[in-house]
Amino acid sequence: MRGDGVLEAVELRKRYGATVALDGLSLTVPPGSMYGLVGANGAGKTTLMRLVMGVLAPDAGKLRWRGRPLRWADRRRFGYMPEERGLYARMRAGEQIAYFARLHGLSPVRARRVADHWLERLGLADRRNQLVEALSLGNQQRVQLAVALAHDPELLVLDEPFSGLDPLAVDVLAQVLQERAAAGVPVIFSSHQLELVERLCDEVAIIANGRLVAAGEVAALRQREGRAALRVVVADAAPGWEANLPGTLLERVSDREVRIAAADDQAVLRAAARAGRVLHFGVERPSLAEIFREVVA
Amino acid sequence: MNPVWSVAAREIVTRGRSRSYLIGLAVSVLLVAAVALLPSLFGGRTHQVGVVGGAADLPEQLVAQATAAELRVTVMRVPDEPAARAAVADRELTAVLLADRGVVLTDGGIDPRLGQVLEAAHQRHRTAQALQAAGLSPTVIEQALTVSPLVYRPVHGDETDTMAGFWLALVVVLAMMMLIYLPAVYVATGVVEEKSSRIVELLLATVRPWQLLAGKIIGIGLLGLFQLAVIAATGLTAARLTGVTAQLPPGLGSLVASVFGWFLLGYAFFSALAAASGALVSRQEDVNGVLTPMTALMMVAYGVGFLAAYHPGAPLARVLSVVPPFSVVVMPTRIASGAVPAWQISVAAGLMVVAVLVMVAVAARIYQRAVLRTGAGCG
Numbered sequence: 001m002r003g004d005g006v007l008e009a010v011e012l013r014k015r016y017g018a019t020v021a022l023d024g025l026s027l028t029v030p031p032g033s034m035y036g037l038v039g040a041n042g043a044g045k046t047t048l049m050r051l052v053m054g055v056l057a058p059d060a061g062k063l064r065w066r067g068r069p070l071r072w073a074d075r076r077r078f079g080y081m082p083e084e085r086g087l088y089a090r091m092r093a094g095e096q097i098a099y100f101a102r103l104h105g106l107s108p109v110r111a112r113r114v115a116d117h118w119l120e121r122l123g124l125a126d127r128r129n130q131l132v133e134a135l136s137l138g139n140q141q142r143v144q145l146a147v148a149l150a151h152d153p154e155l156l157v158l159d160e161p162f163s164g165l166d167p168l169a170v171d172v173l174a175q176v177l178q179e180r181a182a183a184g185v186p187v188i189f190s191s192h193q194l195e196l197v198e199r200l201c202d203e204v205a206i207i208a209n210g211r212l213v214a215a216g217e218v219a220a221l222r223q224r225e226g227r228a229a230l231r232v233v234v235a236d237a238a239p240g241w242e243a244n245l246p247g248t249l250l251e252r253v254s255d256r257e258v259r260i261a262a263a264d265d266q267a268v269l270r271a272a273a274r275a276g277r278v279l280h281f282g283v284e285r286p287s288l289a290e291i292f293r294e295v296v297a
Numbered sequence: 298m299n300p301v302w303s304v305a306a307r308e309i310v311t312r313g314r315s316r317s318y319l320i321g322l323a324v325s326v327l328l329v330a331a332v333a334l335l336p337s338l339f340g341g342r343t344h345q346v347g348v349v350g351g352a353a354d355l356p357e358q359l360v361a362q363a364t365a366a367e368l369r370v371t372v373m374r375v376p377d378e379p380a381a382r383a384a385v386a387d388r389e390l391t392a393v394l395l396a397d398r399g400v401v402l403t404d405g406g407i408d409p410r411l412g413q414v415l416e417a418a419h420q421r422h423r424t425a426q427a428l429q430a431a432g433l434s435p436t437v438i439e440q441a442l443t444v445s446p447l448v449y450r451p452v453h454g455d456e457t458d459t460m461a462g463f464w465l466a467l468v469v470v471l472a473m474m475m476l477i478y479l480p481a482v483y484v485a486t487g488v489v490e491e492k493s494s495r496i497v498e499l500l501l502a503t504v505r506p507w508q509l510l511a512g513k514i515i516g517i518g519l520l521g522l523f524q525l526a527v528i529a530a531t532g533l534t535a536a537r538l539t540g541v542t543a544q545l546p547p548g549l550g551s552l553v554a555s556v557f558g559w560f561l562l563g564y565a566f567f568s569a570l571a572a573a574s575g576a577l578v579s580r581q582e583d584v585n586g587v588l589t590p591m592t593a594l595m596m597v598a599y600g601v602g603f604l605a606a607y608h609p610g611a612p613l614a615r616v617l618s619v620v621p622p623f624s625v626v627v628m629p630t631r632i633a634s635g636a637v638p639a640w641q642i643s644v645a646a647g648l649m650v651v652a653v654l655v656m657v658a659v660a661a662r663i664y665q666r667a668v669l670r671t672g673a674g675c676g
Contacts, residue, residue: 086496
């Protein structure tokens with residue numbers, strides 16, 4: 001385990017009746033990192049976030065923040081976007097953001113100012129005085145995000161923040177989160193959009209059945225986990241040419257194109273040249289999605 | 298800033314601005330104003346009375362009698378009977394007393410209280426005339442005719458002194474229960490709103506459950522108090538304008554004042570109970586059902602208050618006057634009807650405060666569990 005983690009989870013356990021949600025999960029979030037949590041439904045991501053936020057208490061295990069046990073006072077400086085989205089339906093967007101900022105200890109004047117700032121930033125400036133129930137789901141999600149961001153938190157814990165957003169909103173959110181991370185605020189978020197996680201995150205943790213199955217920098221994971229694939233494109237080959245290639249066929253993209261895993265890439269190249277005219281031959285690192293499938297399976 | 302006050306401020310702002318609150322406020326103000334103004338619309342006006350003949354101080358006597366009877370009367374001299382008839386027929390005057398003949402000219406009917414005033418003035422006037430004819434000096438006559446009104450004194454110091462006091466205590470206690478019940482229901486629906494809108498998880502990640510509940514109870518309570526203050530101010534203003542203040546039952550002011558502190562304790566307890574009940578369910582449709590035990594407890598408390606008002610000295614009343622939550626109705630009833638040792642009042646209030654704190658803690662605990670209950674899954 002690395003010693004420089006700003007947030008550490010140590011052997012966390014949590015069960016709901018007979019269901020084990022977390023089964024001794026440990027992980028370390030480095031300061032100022034975009035930290036992606038990846039896992040199938042029911043893997044334990046939401047439970048982990050709830051434990052971090054103190055909404056639930058662990059059955060066993062510890063959480064440490066900046067080297068000492070995580071306390072309630074620390075959590076008041078965290079920003080949270082729960083899986084169960086929830087806002088006061090009959091409250092205006094701006095007031096709602098300011099209200100939560102005040103609950104986090106901001107003065108009324110500052111709370112109003114940060115609410116205006118985030119409404120502006122997230123493209124909701126003209127919705128400030130609308131009731132939340134009158135907003136579209138996407139805009140409600142933006143308000144939810146502003147609520148998590150408004151008090152300038154020291155840690156962001158976001159459960160599926162990208163789900164339900166249109167591509168433009170995804171870009172805005174990604175930009176905002178990267179800014180926060182660059183400012184030294186660790187951002188922990190879960191997502192099923194693995195290519196997004198791959199693009200945004202410095203580190204990822206893959207969780208399955210309440211345990212950490214793989215974690216680390218995305219690039220290192222791609223190096224370490226999963227085998228590199230070869231992409232081979234061959235023209236003018238007889239049907240079934242790919243059967244003659246040595247190694248394991250990963251994917252048959254088209255009649256001309258395959259992805260294959262093999263220990264000896266030069267042998268593959270020679271076999272491909274025998275089959276026909278080689279248009280493309282290259283080494284491909286596995287995507288996060290592939291690593292995920294491999295380690296979770 | 299303490300989160301409790303932020304929560305309370307939100308309740309005040311969002312509820313105080315809601316249409317239902319404003320309409321409720323307007324309707325109750327209108328109702329109270331109407332009730333306060335009604336008596337004056339039906340005979341609360343000033344009576345114009347004429348006097349023909351009689352002693353020189355007869356008009357003064359009439360006004361004095363009317364004032365004692367809390368009736369507003371202006372009296373004027375009328376030269377003779379034909380003029381008096383004309384004035385009554387034209388409705389310039391309500392009635393004319395023909396003092397020397399012992400006759401009252403009316404337009405057909407007369408306010409019975411005005412009749413009593415005229416009768417009393419007439420009796421006194423004739424008696425004075427007779428005594429003067431018997432040779433007594435005006436000073437002696439004046440002394441003889443000045444009699445203090447009767448004093449009513451109960452034999453049992455501990456019992457309600459009059460039926461009026463009994464009914465008064467009953468009405469005040471009933472009003473107190475109503476004033477506690479409505480905001481307590483608002484607290485319950487507010488708690489359920491947070492559960493059904495699933496904002497509860499975000500709130501619990503931000504503030505302590507007890508801070509949330511305390512803020513909610515305080516905010517809604519302050520709104521209720523404001524509404525009460527507006528209603529009271531309307532009623533008192535209307536009463537002053539029409540001059541009915543003096544007709545309110547004696548002792549109302551002190552009773553209301555002593556009830557106020559108990560009202561606050563009662564509100565805190567029952568609203569915390571309502572919050573705990575509300576935290577058990579997640580849908581608004583279930584609020585009524587889950588509040589049934591609280592409603593039943595309030596009914597029992599009211600029944601006990603009813604008994605205590607009837608028999609404040611009974612052993613059961615003495616015991617229940619320190620037992621939460623019955624103390625909030627029984628203790629003020631006992632205080633209203635006689636001396637209660639200060640230590641008993643302190644014990645009752647202290648136990649009530651403890652009960653409120655326990656109730657808030659219980660409600661907070663149930664509320665905290667709400668995350669598990671609403672949580673869709675454990676992913």
